[in-house]
Amino acid sequence: MDCGDLAHLRRARDLLDREYARPLDVPGMARAALMSPSHFARQFRAAFGETPYAYLQSRRLERAMALLRRGDLSVTDVCLAVGFTSLGSFSSTFSRLVGEPPSAYRGRDHASMAPVPACVARTWTRPGWRGPERDETSRIGEAPRPAAALA
Amino acid sequence: MPLTITHTPVYCLDLDQALAFYTKQLGFEVRQDVPMGPEMRWLTVAAPGSAHELLLAGVDHHIPPVDRAAMRDMVSKGNLAVFLEVDDLDAVFESLRAAGTEVLQEPVDQPYGVRDCGVRDPSGNHLRLSQPLGR
Numbered sequence: 001m002d003c004g005d006l007a008h009l010r011r012a013r014d015l016l017d018r019e020y021a022r023p024l025d026v027p028g029m030a031r032a033a034l035m036s037p038s039h040f041a042r043q044f045r046a047a048f049g050e051t052p053y054a055y056l057q058s059r060r061l062e063r064a065m066a067l068l069r070r071g072d073l074s075v076t077d078v079c080l081a082v083g084f085t086s087l088g089s090f091s092s093t094f095s096r097l098v099g100e101p102p103s104a105y106r107g108r109d110h111a112s113m114a115p116v117p118a119c120v121a122r123t124w125t126r127p128g129w130r131g132p133e134r135d136e137t138s139r140i141g142e143a144p145r146p147a148a149a150l151a
Numbered sequence: 152m153p154l155t156i157t158h159t160p161v162y163c164l165d166l167d168q169a170l171a172f173y174t175k176q177l178g179f180e181v182r183q184d185v186p187m188g189p190e191m192r193w194l195t196v197a198a199p200g201s202a203h204e205l206l207l208a209g210v211d212h213h214i215p216p217v218d219r220a221a222m223r224d225m226v227s228k229g230n231l232a233v234f235l236e237v238d239d240l241d242a243v244f245e246s247l248r249a250a251g252t253e254v255l256q257e258p259v260d261q262p263y264g265v266r267d268c269g270v271r272d273p274s275g276n277h278l279r280l281s282q283p284l285g286r
Binding site for chain 1: 164227269279
């Protein structure tokens with residue numbers, strides 16, 4: 001892929017990383033990459049190995065994990081802070097991708113993470129980073145064919 | 152046993168752009184700029200007074216042809232990073248932002264003892280700038 005296109009895609013990904021709490025949609029992300037929505041969704045997946053929506057979801061969950069590790073925020077606060085609008089959907093998505101419910105994750109001891117820089121923890125705790133079971137649709141295994149559903 | 156880091160490579164897509172950014176925007180000084188024919192340029196910068204040089208390594212100069220496209224992709228996707236400490240993080244950040252640098256994260260206090268921010272250099276490298284808290 002052309003370096004200029006990759007730079008545009010990177011800017012869109014950086015936008016997701018910064019603005020994850022907002023209700024982002026593919027057309028909005030595509031504008032940041034100066035591409036049409038369908039071209040953007042294809043190119044993003046080709047460059048980064050997952051759909052823009054899957055990337056956004058795993059970013060939100062990674063942020064949720066970071067906020068839950070603090071221990072002073074409720075699961076509901078965290079759910080809303082990272083851009084989910086439904087507690088039920090947050091809890092089920094979190095449980096499926098992280099492997100335990102948000103309340104259990106919040107209750108565990110996370111002291112060993114304390115010295116790790118935030119930008120590193122952000123990458124390493126992102127669901128899917130360690131490369132768990134991937135299926136044909138996306139690494140975070142949401143409803144079938146998210147790209148098609150969003151197009 | 153004394154052990155010192157002397158050179159760390161930062162892979163760049165355009166050396167002139169990188170040189171302008173690291174010297175004019177961040178205050179590095181050029182230590183060595185040695186053209187070695189059309190295929191190679193040895194270009195290092197360092198913080199004033201520091202022995203640790205950043206080797207501004209053009210992907211097209213330093214990476215073998217077979218791996219160049221892959222390395223350009225790595226850099227363009229923003230997968231590589233450089234970590235720097237500065238004295239006045241907020242001032243440095245504001246001057247970078249004013250110059251049109253891509254911002255990843257505004258300055259925030261981190262629980263592990265630094266105030267930090269994130270930007271991208273002209274090639275797309277993640278530049279992590281920090282200042283120890285309490286200074």
